[in-house]
Amino acid sequence: MDPTDLARIQFATTTIYHFVFVPITIGLAFLVAGLHTRWHRSGQEEHKRVTQFFGTLLLINIAIGVVTGLVQEFQFGTNWSAYSRFVGDVFGAPLAMEGLAAFFLESTFLGLWVFGWNVLPRRVHLATIWLVAVGASLSAAFIMAANSWMQHPVGYTTDPQTGRPQLSSIGDVLTNPVFIWGYVHVMLASLVTGAVLMLAVSAWQIRRREHGELFRGPAKLAIAVLLPASILALMVGSQLGVVEAKYQPMKIAAAEAQWETCQPCSFSLFQIRGGKHDETPTQILEVPHLLSLLATGTWNGEVEGLDELQAADVQKYGQGEYVPNVFVQYWSMRVMAYLGSLVTLIALWGAWLLYRRKFAESRLFLVVATWAVLAPVLMNTAGWMLTENGRQPWLVQGLMKTADGVSTSVSTTEVAISIAVLVAVYLLLGIVYVFLMLRYARRGLELEHAEDEPARDPRTPAITY
Numbered sequence: 001m002d003p004t005d006l007a008r009i010q011f012a013t014t015t016i017y018h019f020v021f022v023p024i025t026i027g028l029a030f031l032v033a034g035l036h037t038r039w040h041r042s043g044q045e046e047h048k049r050v051t052q053f054f055g056t057l058l059l060i061n062i063a064i065g066v067v068t069g070l071v072q073e074f075q076f077g078t079n080w081s082a083y084s085r086f087v088g089d090v091f092g093a094p095l096a097m098e099g100l101a102a103f104f105l106e107s108t109f110l111g112l113w114v115f116g117w118n119v120l121p122r123r124v125h126l127a128t129i130w131l132v133a134v135g136a137s138l139s140a141a142f143i144m145a146a147n148s149w150m151q152h153p154v155g156y157t158t159d160p161q162t163g164r165p166q167l168s169s170i171g172d173v174l175t176n177p178v179f180i181w182g183y184v185h186v187m188l189a190s191l192v193t194g195a196v197l198m199l200a201v202s203a204w205q206i207r208r209r210e211h212g213e214l215f216r217g218p219a220k221l222a223i224a225v226l227l228p229a230s231i232l233a234l235m236v237g238s239q240l241g242v243v244e245a246k247y248q249p250m251k252i253a254a255a256e257a258q259w260e261t262c263q264p265c266s267f268s269l270f271q272i273r274g275g276k277h278d279e280t281p282t283q284i285l286e287v288p289h290l291l292s293l294l295a296t297g298t299w300n301g302e303v304e305g306l307d308e309l310q311a312a313d314v315q316k317y318g319q320g321e322y323v324p325n326v327f328v329q330y331w332s333m334r335v336m337a338y339l340g341s342l343v344t345l346i347a348l349w350g351a352w353l354l355y356r357r358k359f360a361e362s363r364l365f366l367v368v369a370t371w372a373v374l375a376p377v378l379m380n381t382a383g384w385m386l387t388e389n390g391r392q393p394w395l396v397q398g399l400m401k402t403a404d405g406v407s408t409s410v411s412t413t414e415v416a417i418s419i420a421v422l423v424a425v426y427l428l429l430g431i432v433y434v435f436l437m438l439r440y441a442r443r444g445l446e447l448e449h450a451e452d453e454p455a456r457d458p459r460t461p462a463i464t465y
Helices: 004-044 043-079 082-113 122-153 168-173 177-208 214-246 247-254 290-296 306-317 326-355 363-371 374-389 413-441
Strands: 156-158 164-167 266-269 284-287 394-396
Touching: 004 043, 004 122, 004 177, 004 214, 004 374, 004 413, 043 082, 043 177, 043 214, 043 374, 082 164, 082 394, 122 168, 122 177, 122 394, 164 394, 168 266, 177 214, 177 326, 177 363, 177 374, 177 413, 214 247, 214 290, 214 326, 247 290, 247 306, 247 326, 266 290, 266 326, 284 363, 306 374
Parallel strands: none
Antiparallel strands: 156 164, 266 284
């Protein structure tokens, strides 16, 4: 392998690992804020304990997510310095906004929330957790704006001397159609991920623990968020496919393994292929017109094939391979879509049981809901692979190829050693993360009552404020 392949493997490893925690953090932050709001209104001790219970899970995800995110950003200056020099005048603006505004907002108010129990006024304390959720959302927005610019560059001019893009309109970057639809999709996927996690933990507690009845409230909140969020995520994802078909037709054609232009186009539910360039599937199950609908938003829309798009790119950009890895694209698309549909069905099942007042009695649903926690992780990973692999061979669509963005001063040996070190560290972090999540998700609720207060001599009059 050359340094480019190894650098891609390293960045893919750190990105996929980091992205496991991002949607959990964003979604769980809003849900914990919802639990805190319930406690603020009711004042009941059990509601406070449930809020702190899920707040602990949120803190674990934030801690691991911050560490892995910092490692990811360092690679821009090590393995991808040529890319950083090329896009720094554009890419630096949203990254600076994320670090100086969103991250500090999130971290500052997270500290106030963690240490503000019984210290801050209750309304102020409630506001801090909502601001944590807002900060996490803003952080994702600026990162998504930068990434969407790589998918569809807008709001820039080219420096005639250096040939590098320069930011001309931050407004265009923040209103990029790829960013708008992609960000909404990520936020909905985050709510789905956080809701599934809360539902899984609540379902396990209802089945196993003494205080299982206290987790019925979080389970209801999770289903109330999960059902609309999962349905909307499928709808927004469909519209995002239409947008990407307009600006990145190669990505959409590869996701369907569509080698020849078609009109109307069928969507294949399942194919067996022999390799990257195998244009003769062994087996195929098709849904007529569905690909046209997903890619163009019309019943009989035309979808350009990979062969035609490859020829057009060769004519426009010169000789080269412009078709991404079709196997990765095809199955990433289907893993994301099928698991998203499965999560929606689980949400409908849970809502039906709540309506019938049989939620806690359905042992089968509680078991399925517990194991469903794996679905959003796989779904989000597949979606991220679909987005990033589909851009190849471009780092910035139409402006810079991946092979041109690698640092020339980094050797193959150096990248290989750093990959080995990162994998070892990430495996250790993963073990610690799973251990902590299982430990704190399985613990019971120790309610604080009067016995937790210091003993008082009954002859001493109480002081009332």
